[in-house]
């Protein structure tokens with residue numbers, strides 16, 4: 552005769568493997584689909600973190616759709632509203648809940664005058680909560696502003 556208890560144990564183990572795989576996949580998917588924080592500041596104009604500038608962004612696509620490369624205009628002013636010319640602007644960003652950055656490396660391609668800068672190469676490759684960091688090096692020193700987007 553077969554060793555019956557041993558057979559039952561094996562069958563249980565065979566069951567357990569797919570159950571564990573499905574559970575792990577489910578947890579992974581749940582992490583990817585977390586809702587964004589309810590209190591996100593979605594404004595497109597704000598003071599930089601140390602108050603040296605006021606930064607605003609104007610996405611060239613409205614609404615922004617995923618997967619399309621497009622341009623943004625970034626505008627930098629002093630806290631009292633004067634345009635900041637000849638600043639060095641760099642853009643970074645990503646998805647805080649997914650742990651990845653932007654899929655592209657956006658760059659300033661032109662200074663448009665009156666504190667406005669053309670940024671090209673913006674792209675968001677999936678829906679969810681994105682942050683876009685605008686780093687400014689200007690006469691008042693370096694400073695950054697972080698904008699939130701929900702796609």
Ligand SMILES: [Cu+2]
Nearest residue numbers: 646649651677
């Ligand atoms: Cu993502």
